[in-house]
Amino acid sequence: MQDIRKAFAGVPALDRASLTVGPGEVHALIGQNGAGKSTLIKVLTGAYRRDAGQVTFAGAAVDFPSPLAAQRGGIATIYQEVNLVPLRSVAENIMLGREPRRFGLIDWRALNDRARQALSDLGLTLEVTRPLGGYSTAVQQMVALARAVSVQARLVVMDEPTSSLNEREVETLFGVIRGLKARGVSVLFVSHRLDELYEVCDRITVMRDGRTVFSGPMTDVSRLRLVELMLGRALDSSGAQTGFVRGQASDEELLSARGVTLGTRLRGAGVEVRRGEVVGLAGLLGSGRSELAGVLFGAERPDQAQITLRGQAVDFRAPGDAIRAGLGFCSEDRKAQGIIPDLSVRENLTLALLPRLARAGVVDTARQAEIVDRFMTRLGIKASSAEQPIRELSGGNQQKVLLSRWLATEPDLLILDEPTRGIDVGAKAEIQRLIGELAQGGLGVLMISSELEELIEGCHEVTVLRHGRRVARLSGEAMTEDALLHAMAQGEADPGAAGAA
Numbered sequence: 001m002q003d004i005r006k007a008f009a010g011v012p013a014l015d016r017a018s019l020t021v022g023p024g025e026v027h028a029l030i031g032q033n034g035a036g037k038s039t040l041i042k043v044l045t046g047a048y049r050r051d052a053g054q055v056t057f058a059g060a061a062v063d064f065p066s067p068l069a070a071q072r073g074g075i076a077t078i079y080q081e082v083n084l085v086p087l088r089s090v091a092e093n094i095m096l097g098r099e100p101r102r103f104g105l106i107d108w109r110a111l112n113d114r115a116r117q118a119l120s121d122l123g124l125t126l127e128v129t130r131p132l133g134g135y136s137t138a139v140q141q142m143v144a145l146a147r148a149v150s151v152q153a154r155l156v157v158m159d160e161p162t163s164s165l166n167e168r169e170v171e172t173l174f175g176v177i178r179g180l181k182a183r184g185v186s187v188l189f190v191s192h193r194l195d196e197l198y199e200v201c202d203r204i205t206v207m208r209d210g211r212t213v214f215s216g217p218m219t220d221v222s223r224l225r226l227v228e229l230m231l232g233r234a235l236d237s238s239g240a241q242t243g244f245v246r247g248q249a250s251d252e253e254l255l256s257a258r259g260v261t262l263g264t265r266l267r268g269a270g271v272e273v274r275r276g277e278v279v280g281l282a283g284l285l286g287s288g289r290s291e292l293a294g295v296l297f298g299a300e301r302p303d304q305a306q307i308t309l310r311g312q313a314v315d316f317r318a319p320g321d322a323i324r325a326g327l328g329f330c331s332e333d334r335k336a337q338g339i340i341p342d343l344s345v346r347e348n349l350t351l352a353l354l355p356r357l358a359r360a361g362v363v364d365t366a367r368q369a370e371i372v373d374r375f376m377t378r379l380g381i382k383a384s385s386a387e388q389p390i391r392e393l394s395g396g397n398q399q400k401v402l403l404s405r406w407l408a409t410e411p412d413l414l415i416l417d418e419p420t421r422g423i424d425v426g427a428k429a430e431i432q433r434l435i436g437e438l439a440q441g442g443l444g445v446l447m448i449s450s451e452l453e454e455l456i457e458g459c460h461e462v463t464v465l466r467h468g469r470r471v472a473r474l475s476g477e478a479m480t481e482d483a484l485l486h487a488m489a490q491g492e493a494d495p496g497a498a499g500a501a
């Protein structure tokens with residue numbers, strides 16, 4: 001791709017961006033939120049039409065009119081916003097646009113078989129006839145991967161494929177990438193987790209403000225140098241990396257949940273959060289993390305549970321009850337449960353706050369503007385103005401708006417499901433710093449994260465779930481990657497812990 005330009009309503013998103021990927025090469029594409037990575041990919045695959053520049057693929061000049069045309073031309077893509085169809089089955093999603101037919105009709109048996117095969121190649125067994133929407137974001141990402149890999153492509157493009165995957169799933173993905181490379185297939189890989197790039201990528205391109213600012217072999221550049229290239233300024237030697245300030249948690253219990261049972265998904269799980277404390281919730285896929293969060297927030301009704309908030313027994317029937325009681329919940333699935341695409345950044349950011357901003361039905365617009373301005377500046381939300389529709393923002397910037405929505409409500413207890421998913425390293429440090437500050441002010445935080453580093457750096461304590469039970473509580477020195485991984489993979493609910501759960 002050479003000298004690509006693309007503007008939206010006169011505002012340039014790409015300004016002479018260039019990218020070269022060799023045959024059988026694994027190529028990393030990085031840059032801050034809003035740098036233009038997804039836009040460049042969409043230009044390549046025909047989701048957007050470019051304003052200027054040349055694209056050459058397999059030796060010929062190309063200009064794909066649509067993603068389907070690009071797929072037929074040999075480019076398979078996993079987009080950042082999973083663009084699968086939640087109501088259709090897993091199998092239909094994998095085979096979409098290339099359904100096997102018999103006598104002109106869809107051959108369902110062949111379709112399901114092929115989908116099952118594509119998944120088992122990735123070491124996954126799913127009920128392929130079930131609607132995709134019932135599965136977690138991580139599973140949906142794996143389904144998108146199965147789809148992309150099963151298309152016979154010469155280039156596979158992955159826009160943040162690892163953002164909601166845990167270490168094990170990332171290893172599976174990397175295995176797939178190595179397999180593709182061995183077959184001579186090229187891979188273009190976007191990620192904000194810089195460390196993982198060194199594991200699989202041969203070359204790297206860095207973008208900043210719609211331009212390509214660096215391209216070269218991965219081995220030539222250090223992580224620190226990459227961050228400097230992304231930000232466009234030198235970092236001091238401290239790296240200014242982690243922003244977390246671990247304050248002292250109080251002894252005052254804020255939330256206690258015990259014996260939480262929900263079908264076979266939760267089997268007596270428990271967790272405690274004190275004021276000023278950041279508690280991590282770790283576990284593999286299917287361990288019950290999101291389900292436990294859902295119960296605490298009143299989104300799911302447990303079969304059994306003893307939950308207290310500030311020492312009082314509570315039984316939330318709906319999220320509204322939880323919000324009124326001082327809870328906030330930032331979900332992992334920003335597309336389905338989070339953003340309202342056609343509303344502006346301002347409206348999305350203050351959505352949960354509106355009841356409080358309004359007096360007799362009239363919104364206090366000055367206060368609203370002040371809050372929006374504060375969060376946009378603090379988290380560096382990149383938008384043309386607060387009035388821009390949120391769907392036009394880059395993925396990471398949408399996530400920042402969502403987080404701001406809940407931080408702005410100043411809850412007593414904030415539940416965060418993968419809070420820094422898709423957020424660049426600079427903004428991530430800022431978010432961790434903000435969470436740390438709010439915790440020092442008395443906020444309790446329950447944070448689900450697939451990134452062990454984030455849990456260890458950012459939490460006072462980590463509760464590990466496995467098969468719907470608590471299998472470990474780790475804090476201080478005991479909170480190491482090895483200990484977490486061990487508990488996640490093999491932890492047993494010992495009778496003592498079960499009693500406490």
Ligand SMILES: Nc1ncnc2c1ncn2[C@@H]1O[C@H](COP(=O)(O)OP(=O)(O)OP(=O)(O)O)[C@@H](O)[C@H]1O
Pocket residue numbers: 008012013031032033034035036037038039040080382383391392393394395396397422424
């Ligand atoms: N459809 C659109 N309408 C208006 N502006 C857009 C549109 N799509 C992208 N942009 C703008 O183009 C710029 C680049 O966005 P892009 O999504 O390519 O960033 P990105 O590098 O993928 O960031 P992230 O890491 O957050 O995913 C952003 O400023 C974004 O607001």
Ligand SMILES: [Mg+2]
Pocket residue numbers: 037038039080159394395396
């Ligand atoms: Mg993007």
